[in-house]
Amino acid sequence: MTLLNAVRPMLGPVRAWLSLCDACEAREQGFCALLPPDVLADVADAAQRMAFAPRAALFRQGEAATGIFILRNGTVRLMQLLPDGRQASVGFRFGGDLLGFSPQREHRHGAEALDSVSACRIGRSELDRLFRRHPILERTLLHLCACELAAAQDQLVALVRFTAEERVAAFLLSIVEARECRGHPGPIYELRATRADVGELLGLSLETVSRAVSGFRRRGWLRGPGPQTFELLDRDALTKLASGNADA
Amino acid sequence: MTLLNAVRPMLGPVRAWLSLCDACEAREQGFCALLPPDVLADVADAAQRMAFAPRAALFRQGEAATGIFILRNGTVRLMQLLPDGRQASVGFRFGGDLLGFSPQREHRHGAEALDSVSACRIGRSELDRLFRRHPILERTLLHLCACELAAAQDQLVALVRFTAEERVAAFLLSIVEARECRGHPGPIYELRATRADVGELLGLSLETVSRAVSGFRRRGWLRGPGPQTFELLDRDALTKLASGNADA
DNA sequence: CGGCACTTTGATCGTGGTCAATAAGTGTGG
């Protein structure tokens, strides 16, 4: 067994702004700029296009991890189911992100499409071949994994110490920043997740999420035609709330 | 700038069972078994021994990240301070673990000794040299980073959906498992953290942690001469509580 | 128009936080 084989199966779902297709808006962002053209071409050759309807599962928790997915468009929710039926979201992923690396033979999380999702799938054997052929992919994964880790640890702190409103503010800002990173300028943003989805990410009930958003709207920090569409009117106020500055 | 330099600074504190000294009990465990002897020797040469008293800081949040630490003995708490004074623990680290890789130029977390800690420090320039000389270290870090990520995501789920007692049960079991992984057989375990330290990791007040432990003792799942010393009497009961099996 | 899924808002409840008092260790100096 190569060390690569020892390492790769340990990886959990990993976030990337890796884009494999010309149509992907994130083409110029982040990760794919680091990949040499020949590597990118090889990766694209190995990839197989797939489409998923809203609420369809890209893969399920416990399923054999037979490949990875690179999102082209749409929003995906990574979630974990507890034995007694409770469930939690681990995070959201967007166009350009990479997911489905499983630490074990089985997926640790399920991945559910929140809207219409198109993705590229790369099977395990093709992936092994790519890794052998392009060792730089290993470095790239280390980069992604480190980003994931930092994000997860930030979220740990938020869950441990933030109030309900602080968590919702931090979440909204993270959505906006994710969109901006991927070239979506704003000022109006689409939230594909329902209040329940958000609650499961933040450890809140859907009603509490709704109340927090209503509160922001009432204070004039936010507006939008529908509940899933919003425009930030006072980003500073939200940022202050989301940065753990309760007394400021 | 090499890709290595692009990647390494992104890494957050990384856990390892990397042992650099003969005296370390974890010598045979996990990571160091993967490192060839010549790499291990080079790493040991670059390391500088340091000792820290209880509650001393190995490094502080916001400080320049001038090197990494490999714990030889003792327990360390990684913590993050919010602008308004609230603080949260990101995790505990034990003998054999590696910490201090900073995603930026500055440490994202502080590291505080919970008991008497001895550690090896490797400066940034020595580290760069080691990385250039032994590319295998990069793979090793990927492995560690992936383990860290999986652990952080598990903790996310626990914080989002577990009740106070479930979190404390999960924490106690994780301490026991960490000790066992490192060759400590039990059945009596030392908890170096105070109730407040545990609370800051689990998002609970110190009183709630105390009540949970008292509850376990009352039910006969736990006993111990002092509050920081405990023996598991009914590990199955704790495991059931800690695995999200509320109705079982 | 009806049916459905999602959201909003209100009323009430409960887990866990906060405040407070006591107890149990732990280390220091007389």
Added chain:
DNA sequence: CCACACTTATTGACCACGATCAAAGTGCCG
């Protein structure tokens, strides 16, 4: 060896944030 101060743990009483239960309200698609 004890007295004292100090830290940590435990337990109780009360309170608040957010969960739960319930009922409209809204928008969408057939």
